[in-house]
Amino acid sequence: MGMSEVFVMDTNAGIGARLRQIRQAWRKSLKVVAELAGISEGYLSRLETGQRALDRRSLILDLANALEVAPSEITGSTIATLGEFAEDQSLGPVRLALLAVSMGEPQGRVLPVEVLSARATAVLDAQRDCRYADVGVELPILIRDLHTSLAARRDVDQLLRLATLVHVQGTQAWLMDIGANTDLGWQAAALAKAAAEELDESVTRGVSAFGTAFGLLGAGAFDLARATLSAAGVGTRTPEELQLNGMLVLARSLTAAAEKNHAERVTAIEHAAELAERTGEGEALWFGFGPSNVGVWRMSVALEAGEYAVAAQVARTVNPEALASPTRRAAYWREYGRALARLPRQQDAAVMALREAELISPVRIHRHPFMRSVLSELLTKTKHRAVRRELRGMAYRAGLPV
Incomplete structure (x- = not known):
């Protein structure tokens, strides 16, 4: 064949x-x-x-x-029905913007760095708040204008910092959340990496390393993800550096779990918890690092290791209302639902947890391949009539056969 x-x-x-x-x-x-x-x-x-x-x-x-x-x-791509969400209409323009930049022809406008910074802040705030349609409308124009302004070689350092942040926390994150092809997300990570390497500044390199590592994790290149995170070299002198360092350590823990390295994942997650105690709840660089977020990552790391009961136990120690952003709250309920789905007699609770996540961010349930797989499993297990009706509705909205 x-x-x-x-x-x-x-x-x-x-x-x-x-x-x-x-x-x-x-x-x-x-x-x-x-x-x-x-x-x-x-x-x-x-x-x-x-x-x-x-x-x-x-x-x-x-x-x-x-x-x-x-x-x-x-x-695979999890965009089952293009046009289901308003943000789907922006996928084409974002793809063309990335292509134009990669060809050295961004075809945007040269704008003052203050204007671009304000627009970038609005986009990153919208991404953090799960307002994906708003991100999709603004992102392709921002990408073109940002790279056109960079080509003019004015305010270069500021624009390189901005480009790195926009492509990791905006472009790549948006593409991942809406279920776009992983190659598009990798293009965004590559643009961030190029900007960070040109600037050669520790914080910017750290932001880029986080995005690159996630692209590599998605591709199954766990060893390269680990090497990328280990080489980031971010300090701990400022609150921003502390929080970024914490996120990189969390990513190392998840990578170690994917590599089935128990000792490394435990060491990394405990280090992140120590850093979180020093920082408190933060929002530097739109990462939302802090004790509550470490709790959510503990759940994700345990799930990657197949420790579903541990993930559920951790979930009970985390107050989702303490998570500053809708993105993190949706992640909490999504991971809690994943954990409960694999525990005896917890399927009904799993459905309700996933429904909480869907109410906050439908796309992060409908388009995430893990979540679609969990919904499929729950369809074979859930018996309670009212809960099954809720589950079938979620599965239908995710484009699964019901």
Whole structure:
């Protein structure tokens, strides 16, 4: 069977269905793929049928290696129905803006750095607040104007700082949240990296490293993500540096969990907690680092390690109202729902937690491949009529067959 046939897949399918489609396209048996991935044949079958959520980076990489495809071929783009959200209409203009910049022809306007900074702040605030349609409207024009102004070589240092921040916390984050192709997010991370390298300043390099590491994690390049984070070299002299350092340490913990390195992930998360005690709840560089956010990351790290009961236990120690931004609150409820979904007799509570996340940020439930997989699993388990009705509504809105 030719390679082209592997890519002709149902874009509305869940991650398990795509896994099955790829396996069948390559004419590989359940037994062979399961052995290569280090799991049982029965477990692989349950993953493919949606009875178990495929929601860990390490397992996705193991399966991708077994199938000899990129991890992104399994996770795929999660934009099932283009136009479902207002922000979908901006994906084309953002893609064209990134392409124009990569060709050295941004075709924007040369503007004062103060004007660009104010516009960037508005975009980053909107991203933090889950106002994705507003981000999508402003982002392509900002990208073009920012890079056109950079090409004019005035206020270069300030514009390089701004470009790095916009592309990591704006462009890349927005693309990830709306479920765009991972290659687009990587383009944004690459632009941030180029700006940070030209400026050669520790904080800007640290922001870029965070974005680059997440792009590498999504691609399954865990070793490169670890190396990128280790080389960031951000100090701890200022509150901004402390908070950025904390975020990089959190990313190291998640990377270690994906690499199945228990000692490193525990050491990193405890270091982050120590830094959070020093900073308190912060909002430097739109990261929202602080004790509450460390709690959410503890949940994510435990989930990546497959420790669902631990993640649920951590969730009970975190006050979601203490999380400063809608983005973080949505992440809390999303991760809590993921944890509860795998615990005995907690499926109803899992559905309600995921519904809380959906109310805050629908796109972060409908478009995240992990969450679509969790919804598929819950559909096979949830029996309570009223809760099942709520679940079916979420699954339908996520474009899953119900």
